Amino acid sequence: MGFPKDFLWGGATAANQCEGAITEGGRGLANVDVCPAGADRSAVLAGRKKMLAMDDAHTYPAAEAVAMYQHFKEDIRLFAEMGFRVYRLSIAWTRIFPNGDEKEPNEEGLRFYQSVFEECKKYGIQPLVTICHFDCPIGLIKKCGGWKSREMIDHYLRLCRTLFERFRDDVVYWLTFNEINMILHAPFLGAGLVFEEGENEERIKYQAAHYELVASALAVKLAHEINPASKVGCMFAAGSVYPYSCNPQDVWEALKTGQENYFFVDVQARGYYPSYAKKRLQAQGIYPDMEPDDTSILQQYPVDFISFSYYNSRCIASPESKQEEAEGNLFCSVKNPYLKCSDWGWPIDPLGLRITLNEVYDRYQKPLFVVENGLGALDEPDAQGVIEDDYRIAYLREHIRAMKAAVEEDGVDLMGYTSWGCLDLVSASSGEMRKRYGFIYVDKHDDGSGTLARSRKKSFGWYQKVIASNGEDLD
Ligand code: BGP
Helix, strand or coil: CCCCCCEEEECCCCCCHHHCCCHHHHCCEEEEHHHHCCCHHHHCCCCCCCCCCCCCCCCCCCCCCHHHHHHHHHHHHHHHHHHHEEEEEEHHHHCCCCCCCCCCEEEEEEHHHHHHHHHHHHHCCEEEEEECCCCHHHHHHHCCCCCCHHHHHHHHHHHHHHHHCCCCCCCCEEEECCCCCHCCCCCCHHHCCCCCCCCHHHHHHHHHHHHHHHHHHHHHHHHHHCCCCEEEEEEEEEECEEEEEHHHHHHHHHHHHHHHHHHHHHHHHHHCCCCHHHHHHHHCCCCCCCCCCHHHHHHHHHEEEEECCCCCCCCCCCHHHCCCCEEECCCCECCCCCCCCCCCCEECHHHHHHHHHHHHHHHHHCCEEEEEEECCCCCCCCCCCCCCCCHHHHHHHHHHHHHHHHHCCCCCEEEEEEEEEEEECCCCCCCCCEECCCCCCEEECCCCCCCCEECCCHHHCCCCCCCCHCCCCCC
């Protein structure tokens, strides 16, 4: 009983939030680099404030991040010390294709990831690679408007082919797009979309989403052709949507909000546009333009497994009931009176993870992978300089318990768990350093100061025990 013996325990990062070194190794500029810290960040993420270059008036936390580009050997050694069996990382697209449209890849970028994979191999750690974790080359945004254009499918597939061929023997597990549904909530971050005055934002978002969905299906095809043993997953920002009350109006709104997010996975896992999406998008006049082959592409190449991030559940009320809004991973949701919140106002709901696992498994009947989960918190070193992050341990313990119950008692087929930000890194939504998730503290601060030294938090030893006991010892 308990977790399967080969359960993939580990941690997750994204290139733009940890690597830094954005001008090293021939790397080009990407959307994720030009998202500033501070007040303008949310308008930039939403595509409402155009920022395609850095200026002197802002600071850009991705530029140095936590310098994993230089520290990766030390970091992977620490992951190995915790007993990681898997490390989820992403590829910075512009390290491989600096402008996005080159015919040949940048060898230096490929060599960097080659070294990362070699380091993982040394410790028996499986890489789980997100091909695109919010990156879009600025070159392509300028050239064709990012995912506004169908041309992106070819650029993305060239990146995929390069990676699948080069790392054929190094990587089994691939994810096509991180949190693909984020395109609806942070379209510049999710797809390099910037809106001009008078444009129909919803139409553009769904058209771009369609191109990503076709690109994702073709990536599955390509991965299997190049290495039939490879396993390709989709990835979405999950979290079951609860109705605020049993008022059928609330229940109906919650169901619709859930469908908005499941739409992407419905296509990637089942292979066709679900009927609710067809009807609603048509009714709003925003059903995407499609090429004749798209339907069969989506149908023929569904994903092998489904992965998701889970930070919290969401709670939805009908517009008439005017409930107070809660924070939470760029999604609008009302405050759930039964739940406590993190320092950043994100609800904490471990049972929600069990509910989500059941809901997703019931819906798709494919293996699942929790590839992000964790607590963003303020960590203050004590007099000895140690971070006693018992709050993080408590959060993770309860979520792992919930996951265990889903596996053991509900029969959910779960491949693994990679907690988010296994070493401290830049926050995607806020651009802050002080919102920390790691087992490993990085001495880096919001004002850019810090030695970048790594140290173990209390949760480091705790997670090490969890992995060593395959999730049995959670105390
Ligand atoms: C997800 C992203 C991650 C990560 C995480 C935590 O949306 O996939 O990149 O950052 O959320 O969010 P935040 O960094 O905003 O606290």
